[in-house]
Amino acid sequence: MGSKIVVCRCEDVTRADLEHSVARGYRDIEEVKRYTGFGTGPCQGKECLAVVATALAEITGEDPSFIAPFTSRPPLAPTPIKLLARDPAAHRFPDDPAEPVAAASEEET
Amino acid sequence: MQPGNDSDDDDDAGPDASGEFRVPAALRGGAALPERAEVVIIGAGVVGLSIAYHLAKRGMTDVVVVDRGYLAEGASGRNGGGVRQQWSTEINIRLMQESVALCRRFAVELGVNVWFRQGGYLFLARSAKEIARLEKNIALQNRCGVSTRMLSPQEAGEVVPEIDLTGIVGAAYNPTDGILFPWPFLWGYARQAIALGVKVLTHTPVRALTAQKPGFTVETDRGSIQARRVINACGSWSPSIAKMLGVELPTWPIRHEICSSEPLKPFLRPMVSELSSGLYCSQSMRGEIVGGVTVPGHGSTHAMGSTLEFLATYSRRLVKLMPRLGDVKILRQWAGPYDCSPDGNPILGEPPGVRDFYLACGFVGHGFMMAPIVGKLYGDWLTGGERHEIFDRYTLGRFTDGSAAHHEKEDFNIG
Numbered sequence: 001m002g003s004k005i006v007v008c009r010c011e012d013v014t015r016a017d018l019e020h021s022v023a024r025g026y027r028d029i030e031e032v033k034r035y036t037g038f039g040t041g042p043c044q045g046k047e048c049l050a051v052v053a054t055a056l057a058e059i060t061g062e063d064p065s066f067i068a069p070f071t072s073r074p075p076l077a078p079t080p081i082k083l084l085a086r087d088p089a090a091h092r093f094p095d096d097p098a099e100p101v102a103a104a105s106e107e108e109t
Numbered sequence: 110m111q112p113g114n115d116s117d118d119d120d121d122a123g124p125d126a127s128g129e130f131r132v133p134a135a136l137r138g139g140a141a142l143p144e145r146a147e148v149v150i151i152g153a154g155v156v157g158l159s160i161a162y163h164l165a166k167r168g169m170t171d172v173v174v175v176d177r178g179y180l181a182e183g184a185s186g187r188n189g190g191g192v193r194q195q196w197s198t199e200i201n202i203r204l205m206q207e208s209v210a211l212c213r214r215f216a217v218e219l220g221v222n223v224w225f226r227q228g229g230y231l232f233l234a235r236s237a238k239e240i241a242r243l244e245k246n247i248a249l250q251n252r253c254g255v256s257t258r259m260l261s262p263q264e265a266g267e268v269v270p271e272i273d274l275t276g277i278v279g280a281a282y283n284p285t286d287g288i289l290f291p292w293p294f295l296w297g298y299a300r301q302a303i304a305l306g307v308k309v310l311t312h313t314p315v316r317a318l319t320a321q322k323p324g325f326t327v328e329t330d331r332g333s334i335q336a337r338r339v340i341n342a343c344g345s346w347s348p349s350i351a352k353m354l355g356v357e358l359p360t361w362p363i364r365h366e367i368c369s370s371e372p373l374k375p376f377l378r379p380m381v382s383e384l385s386s387g388l389y390c391s392q393s394m395r396g397e398i399v400g401g402v403t404v405p406g407h408g409s410t411h412a413m414g415s416t417l418e419f420l421a422t423y424s425r426r427l428v429k430l431m432p433r434l435g436d437v438k439i440l441r442q443w444a445g446p447y448d449c450s451p452d453g454n455p456i457l458g459e460p461p462g463v464r465d466f467y468l469a470c471g472f473v474g475h476g477f478m479m480a481p482i483v484g485k486l487y488g489d490w491l492t493g494g495e496r497h498e499i500f501d502r503y504t505l506g507r508f509t510d511g512s513a514a515h516h517e518k519e520d521f522n523i524g
Contacts, residue, residue, distance in 0.1 A: 082435030084424035
């Protein structure tokens with residue numbers, strides 16, 4: 001039945017995948033993330049993290065309050081490279097063009 | 110997926126009827142700490158696990174690997190997965206030729222798909238000085254039997270048509286370099302080492318290490334182990350372990366950031382790197398563009414937070430090099446520590462005056478690609494086989510006895 005329950009829609013991870021990961025010994029939420037790939041798609045865990053944590057607590061029998069969320073990774077939402085390229089935080093190398101990158105002259109993002 | 114079919118058969122980690130590999134019992138948590146062991150390896154990263162596997166494969170199975178965190182928590186789980194033979198010293202070129210050969214066999218030998226793909230490495234030059242540097246390396250690589258060749262900008266453009274050739278004056282290209290997916294490498298080594306009798310204990314931090322006569326006491330949060338020999342494979346965290354025995358390591362950690370895009374249809378065959386900025390990127394087997402860049406001006410740190418400075422610098426250089434990637438979205442960024450050494454080379458073997466304590470650190474961001482061969486050579490040596498020259502050349506003592514001055518520095522560490 002667990003194979004029909006999708007816990008991460010971005011990466012098609014099912015509850016059965018979580019059970020399999022735990023059975024293999026990968027039960028820490030960071031290990032489960034790496035073993036199953038859950039939380040590594042476009043939502044970066046925003047949709048799936050709580051669902052997976054709840055399921056993991058059930059599967060492992062651990063107190064849910066001991067399951068910490070995995071480290072969240074920037075950017076907050078998928079961000080186009082050309083938008084980031086215009087950010088003034090960028091380090092300038094000697095061979096960088098003085099003008100803003102070509103992408104900046106194109107239309108908006 | 111067949112969850113639960115491998116509940117109590119830990120002594121047999123071969124593939125079962127379904128072709129699945131079985132549970133690494135020791136990773137389940139709660140596994141008992143043995144009172145003694147022939148070898149305790151501190152650090153369950155790719156270097157420590159490779160050594161453990163190769164020791165066990167040669168019959169030394171009384172081995173315990175301890176790690177303070179989970180598998181893939183450190184640099185082994187955070188790197189870009191590049192595996193190249195384009196180096197600047199003969200010894201490193203030859204080591205990496207053997208590592209590539211081991212990577213090619215890894216999936217079959219260790220029973221896990223590591224998505225190893227030999228799409229080559231393309232190093233782009235923007236100045237005559239960079240060309241001269243590449244040409245010198247290529248001549249040496251060719252003498253070692255690596256088929257690197259210098260490409261004109263046009264030829265580089267044929268390998269990767271997406272590159273904007275403005276300002277590119279040439280490129281070094283070796284088609285047999287490659288990339289892999291780091292995490293399954295750890296799982297493969299861990300599983301097979303465990304299958305051979307090794308214990309891999311995650312979430313087991315070492316609090317103290319004391320020399321006994323003979324051997325050592327390794328005190329962890331979960332109890333003590335008497336070890337006849339100890340191997341320090343803690344990557345950039347190695348100095349704190351060495352210090353417990355009074356050994357000072359000259360290594361330091363540098364935060365290296367990296368990021369990953371949304372998945373794209375496969376188009377990018379080689380790992381592409383630009384010497385002028387340290388930019389590198391490759392397309393993983395998942396389709397993501399994974400890459401990093403040198404962000405100068407940061408000192409030694411174990412802080413592994415992410416910065417906008419990195420993301421902006423990487424993006425700026427990437428759209429300059431491959432303008433078509435401008436519309437691709439970055440999904441996530443993270444960081445891992447480079448374990449830097451004074452001459453760009455690893456530190457191996459026993460420190461001066463300390464017997465039975467072995468170092469396997471200082472890989473300067475390239476421990477992942479060197480782990481397959483270094484683990485094998487360690488396994489050979491510590492089970493009575495050949496002692497490879499790396500254990501004489503890459504000693505800690507080289508920094509104090511003057512011998513480091515007689516060897517070339519490795520100057521082709523990227524990123």
